[in-house]
Amino acid sequence: MSKKTLLMALLLLLLALPLTASAQDMVSGPGEFPIVEEPITLNILMLGHAIVEDFSTNTFTNWYSERTGINLNFGIAPPNEAQEVLNLTIASGDLPDIIVGFNVDPSTLALFGPQGLFLPLSGLIEEHGHYIHEVFETSPQVRPLITSPDGEIYGLPQVNECYHCFYSQRAWINSDWLENVGMDVPQTTEEFVDVLTAFKEQDANGNGDPDDEIPLAAAITGWNPTIDGFLLNPFVFSEFTGQNPGPNRYFEMNDGVITENVTSEGYREGLRYLQRLFSLGLFGEESFTQPMDQIKQQVEGGDAPTIGVVISGAHPNFANIGGDRWKKYIAVPSLEGPTGLRQAPFNPWGVGSGQCTINSRTENPVAAFKWCDGLYDRETTLRSVFGIPQWEMAEGEAGQWQWAEEGEPSLGGEEFPSIWRRLSTFGSLQNVHWAQRGPSYRPNHLRLGEVRRDDAAGLEVVLYEETKVNYEPYARDIEDLIPPLAFTTAQAAEVTDLRLGINDYVAQMTAEFVLGRQDIDAGWDNFVATLESLGINRVAEIYQAAYDAQYGG
Amino acid sequence: MASMSSYESNINKVNESPVDRVFMFVNAAVLLVITIVILLPLIFIVSASFSSAEAVIAGKVTLWPVDFSLLGYETIFEHKKVWNGFANSLFYTYFGTIFNVIMTIIAAYPLSRNDLVGRRFITIAFIFTMLFNGGLIPTYMVVRHLGLLNTRWAMILPTGIGVFNLLITISFFRTTIPPELVEAARIDGANDFRIFGSIVLPLARPIIAVLVLFYAVNHWNSYFQALIYLKDQDLFPLQIVLREILIENSIDASMLIDIEDLIVREGLRELLKYSLIVVASVPVLLIYPFVQKHFVKGMMIGSVK
Numbered sequence: 108m109s110k111k112t113l114l115m116a117l118l119l120l121l122l123a124l125p126l127t128a129s130a131q132d133m134v135s136g137p138g139e140f141p142i143v144e145e146p147i148t149l150n151i152l153m154l155g156h157a158i159v160e161d162f163s164t165n166t167f168t169n170w171y172s173e174r175t176g177i178n179l180n181f182g183i184a185p186p187n188e189a190q191e192v193l194n195l196t197i198a199s200g201d202l203p204d205i206i207v208g209f210n211v212d213p214s215t216l217a218l219f220g221p222q223g224l225f226l227p228l229s230g231l232i233e234e235h236g237h238y239i240h241e242v243f244e245t246s247p248q249v250r251p252l253i254t255s256p257d258g259e260i261y262g263l264p265q266v267n268e269c270y271h272c273f274y275s276q277r278a279w280i281n282s283d284w285l286e287n288v289g290m291d292v293p294q295t296t297e298e299f300v301d302v303l304t305a306f307k308e309q310d311a312n313g314n315g316d317p318d319d320e321i322p323l324a325a326a327i328t329g330w331n332p333t334i335d336g337f338l339l340n341p342f343v344f345s346e347f348t349g350q351n352p353g354p355n356r357y358f359e360m361n362d363g364v365i366t367e368n369v370t371s372e373g374y375r376e377g378l379r380y381l382q383r384l385f386s387l388g389l390f391g392e393e394s395f396t397q398p399m400d401q402i403k404q405q406v407e408g409g410d411a412p413t414i415g416v417v418i419s420g421a422h423p424n425f426a427n428i429g430g431d432r433w434k435k436y437i438a439v440p441s442l443e444g445p446t447g448l449r450q451a452p453f454n455p456w457g458v459g460s461g462q463c464t465i466n467s468r469t470e471n472p473v474a475a476f477k478w479c480d481g482l483y484d485r486e487t488t489l490r491s492v493f494g495i496p497q498w499e500m501a502e503g504e505a506g507q508w509q510w511a512e513e514g515e516p517s518l519g520g521e522e523f524p525s526i527w528r529r530l531s532t533f534g535s536l537q538n539v540h541w542a543q544r545g546p547s548y549r550p551n552h553l554r555l556g557e558v559r560r561d562d563a564a565g566l567e568v569v570l571y572e573e574t575k576v577n578y579e580p581y582a583r584d585i586e587d588l589i590p591p592l593a594f595t596t597a598q599a600a601e602v603t604d605l606r607l608g609i610n611d612y613v614a615q616m617t618a619e620f621v622l623g624r625q626d627i628d629a630g631w632d633n634f635v636a637t638l639e640s641l642g643i644n645r646v647a648e649i650y651q652a653a654y655d656a657q658y659g660g
Numbered sequence: 661m662a663s664m665s666s667y668e669s670n671i672n673k674v675n676e677s678p679v680d681r682v683f684m685f686v687n688a689a690v691l692l693v694i695t696i697v698i699l700l701p702l703i704f705i706v707s708a709s710f711s712s713a714e715a716v717i718a719g720k721v722t723l724w725p726v727d728f729s730l731l732g733y734e735t736i737f738e739h740k741k742v743w744n745g746f747a748n749s750l751f752y753t754y755f756g757t758i759f760n761v762i763m764t765i766i767a768a769y770p771l772s773r774n775d776l777v778g779r780r781f782i783t784i785a786f787i788f789t790m791l792f793n794g795g796l797i798p799t800y801m802v803v804r805h806l807g808l809l810n811t812r813w814a815m816i817l818p819t820g821i822g823v824f825n826l827l828i829t830i831s832f833f834r835t836t837i838p839p840e841l842v843e844a845a846r847i848d849g850a851n852d853f854r855i856f857g858s859i860v861l862p863l864a865r866p867i868i869a870v871l872v873l874f875y876a877v878n879h880w881n882s883y884f885q886a887l888i889y890l891k892d893q894d895l896f897p898l899q900i901v902l903r904e905i906l907i908e909n910s911i912d913a914s915m916l917i918d919i920e921d922l923i924v925r926e927g928l929r930e931l932l933k934y935s936l937i938v939v940a941s942v943p944v945l946l947i948y949p950f951v952q953k954h955f956v957k958g959m960m961i962g963s964v965k
Contacts, residue, residue, distance in 0.1 A: 157904045158924050160740050161740065161893060182891030183891060183896075184891070185887060185900050185904055191887065191888070195797065198797050199797065199800055201804065404718065407717045407718040407719075408718040409718070427714060429714070536738070536928065
C-alpha cells in the first residue's frame with residue numbers, strides 16, 4: 108500500500124466520521140415511517156393505568172414499535188401517585204428519554220423547561236413535525252395553550268375535544284318521578300323548588316311509601332358532584348367542582364378582567380337559595396359529606412330508586428350502567444335564576460398538557476419527537492385509544508373498531524359524516540390499547556363522527572343529545588372564560604398556598620351557611636373580611652398577571 | 661409460667677363474690693360487643709366478595725352472600741398484575757423479613773451486653789436515625805447511587821433495621837439473659853459466637869416471633885418504597901396494584917374525562933373491591949396463628965424492667 112492510498116484512506120475516514128456521528132439521529136422525513144432504519148430503544152416513563160395489563164407487551168406498543176422502528180424500555184408509575192413520581196424524577200435529575208401520559212402541568216413545564224430539563228420543541232415541530240401541524244390547523248386553540256410564557260413549547264398535548272365534557276356541570280332528574288307527580292322538567296330555580304317539593308310530599312317513586320324519597324342529593328367525590336356547583340350558576344358563575352376543584356373556581360373574567368366572585372351579591376343570593384332548599388328539607392346534610400358511592404346505592408337499591416335529582420357530571424358516577432335505572436335519569440337544563448341569569452360553565456379547551464416531554468439530554472431527540480408526533484395520526488390515535496381494528500382480526504373474532512361504511516348515521520347527526528364505528532362494548536382489563544395514555548388527537552369531528560349505536564354504549568348518544576339541548580344554548584361566552592394559565596414558579600407557589608386556605612374556608616362556610624348554622628346575612632361581613640385576609644384579591648391579581656403575560660391582555 | 665397456672669387454679673378454688681360475677685358479666689358483654697363490631701365488617705367483606713357486583717351496589721348484601729358469584733375471584737385469577745403483585749409481595753415479605761430479623765438480632769445482642777465498648781454511642785446513633793433522617797430525595801439518591809434502583813434489593817436493603825424493633829430486642833436480651841449466664845458459659849469454654857448460637861438464639865424465640873410478625877406485616881403492607889424505587893411493573897408489590905384498582909380516582913374537574921374510562925374503572929373497582937381485599941388480607945391472617953403463642957409473651961417483654 109503506498110503512502111498516497113493510506114493518506115486517501117485516512118482522509119476518507121475523517122470525512123466519514125461526522126457522517127457516522129449524525130447517523131445516530133438519522134431519521135425519516137416528516138410523517139414518514141419507519142422513523143429509523145436501524146431499530147433504536149428509548150427509555151420511557153409511562154403513567155400506568157388500572158385497566159392496561161402490561162404496557163411492554165401491549166398490542167399497540169408492538170404495533171407502533173414496528174411502525175416506527177423504535178423500541179421502548181418501559182418504566183411505569185402508579186397512577187395515584189403521578190405527581191410524587193414526577194417530582195422525584197425531576198428532582199433526582201434521572202430523566203428517561205421521554206415522559207409520557209403524565210399531564211405535566213403548564214407551570215411545571217414553564218419552570219423546568221427553561222432550566223434545560225425538557226427539550227424545547229418548537230424547532231423540531233417546524234422541521235420534523237407532520238401530524239402535529241394538522242392538530243394546530245384543525246384545532247387552533249391548541250398552540251397557545253401549550254406554549255410556555257417564554258414562547259417555547261416543552262410538552263406535547265393530548266387533544267380530546269369531547270363535546271359533552273365541555274359542559275360537565277350537570278344534574279339528572281328521574282323521569283318516572285316527574286311522571287308520577289305530573290310535572291315537567293324544571294326550567295327555573297322556582298320550578299325546581301316546586302318539583303322537589305312535590306317529590307318530597309308525594310310517593311314519587313311509586314313504591315307505596317310517600318316518605319322514602321330524597322328529592323335531591325349531591326356528594327363530595329365524583330365528577331362535578333357538589334351541591335354548590337350546578338345550583339349556584341343561576342346566581343353567579345360557578346366553576347367546576349369536586350375533590351380537585353377547577354383552578355378558576357370562585358373567579359370569573361369579564362372583558363379580560365379577572366375578579367373573584369365569591370363575595371359578590373350573586374354568590375350570597377345563591378347561598379340563600381341553597382339554604383332555602385335545605386330548610387325545606389329537599390336535600391340532607393349528608394350531601395356535604397357523602398361519597399358518590401352512597402348515592403349509587405340509593406339509586407340502585409331497593410325496589411325503586413329513592414333519589415330524585417342527582418348533581419353529577421354523568422351517569423356512571425351514580426348509577427350502574429349495566430342496569431336499566433340510569434336510563435330514567437334525564438338532564439335538568441341549566442336553570443334560570445330570579446334575575447334571568449341562565450348559564451352553563453364551559454370548558455372548551457380539551458387539551459391535556461405535557462403528555463409527552465423529551466429529556467434534553469436524550470441521544471435521539473429527533474426520533475423521540477417524531478415518535479410523539481406520529482401518535483396524532485388518526486389511525487394511530489384510534490389504535491392507541493380503542494384498540495385493534497377489525498380487519499386485523501382473524502375470522503370470527505371481534506376487534507375494537509373499524510372504519511364506517513358509506514352513509515352510516517353518526518353520533519353528531521348530519522353535520523358530522525361518520526368516520527369510524529366502535530365494535531367493543533365497554534371492556535375492562537385489556538392489553539390491546541393504551542387507554543388514553545399519551546398523545547392522541549380526537550377532534551370534535553372524529554368524536555362525533557362515531558357511528559351511532561343504541562345499545563349499552565348508547566350513553567355517549569344520551570350525553571351528546573342532552574348536552575346539545577340543555578346546556579350548550581346557555582354556555583358562557585368563550586371570551587369570558589379564563590383559559591388555562593401557566594404561572595411562573597413564584598406565582599405558582601403563592602397561588603397554591605393561598606388557594607388552599609381559600610378553598611377550605613369557602614367550603615366550610617358554604618356548609619355552615621347552607622345548613623343554617625350561621626346566618627348568611629349576619630355572618631356575611633365577617634366572611635368577606637376573612638376571605639380578603641386570606642388573600643383572595645391577591646390571587647385575582649396573579650391570575651390577571653399570568654393571563655396578560657400569556658394571552659397579551 | 662408456674663406462677664401463672666397456680667394463679668389460675670386459685671381463681672377456680674375461691675368462690676366468686678357477687679361483685680366479681682357482675683364484673684365478669686359486664687366484661688363478657690363488653691368484649692362481645694367489641695367482637696361483633698370488629699367481626700361484622702370482616703364478614704361483610706367476605707360475603708360481598710362472593711356476591712354479584714349489582715347486589716353489592718344496591719346495598720343488598722348484609723351478612724350472607726346475595727346472588728352468589730365468583731366473578732370477582734375469577735377476574736383476579738385472570739389479572740396478571742394482581743398475581744404478579746401477589747408473588748412479589750410474598751417474595752419481599754419472606755426475604756425482607758429474614759433479612760430484617762437477622763440484622764436486628766445481630767445488632768441487638770451486642771448492644772445488650774454491658775461489656776461492649778462504645779455501647780452508649782452506638783445505641784444513640786441508632787436512635788438518632790429514628791428522630792432525624794436525610795429526607796426523601798437524599799435517600800433516593802443514595803439508593804440510586806448504590807445501584808439498587810428498580811431492583812428487588814431496593815425493597816429489602818434500605819430498611820434493614822427498624823430502630824423501634826431493635827430497642828425492644830435489646831431490652832428483651834437485657835431482661836432474659838442475665839450476665840451470669842454468659843459468664844457461666846464462658847467458664848465452660850464457650851466463646852462469644854458459641855454463646856450467641858447455643859444460648860442466646862434458643863432463648864430468643866419469643867422475640868424472633870414478634871419481630872417476624874412486625875416486619876412481615878410491615879413488608880406486606882408497604883407500598884411507598886415500591887412507589888419511589890421501582891419503575892418496572894413486573895416488580896410491583898400487591899399494594900401498588902391494590903391502590904391502582906381500589907382507590908376511587910379523584911377526578912380533576914377541569915380535565916376532560918372520557919365516559920368510557922370512567923365506566924371501565926368504576927366497573928373494575930366494584931367487581932374487584934372485596935375479593936381483592938380478601939386476597940390481600942389472607943396471608944397476614946395466616947401468619948398470625950403460628951406466631952400468636954409467642955406473640956402474647958413477646959409483647960410483654962420490655963414492659964417490665
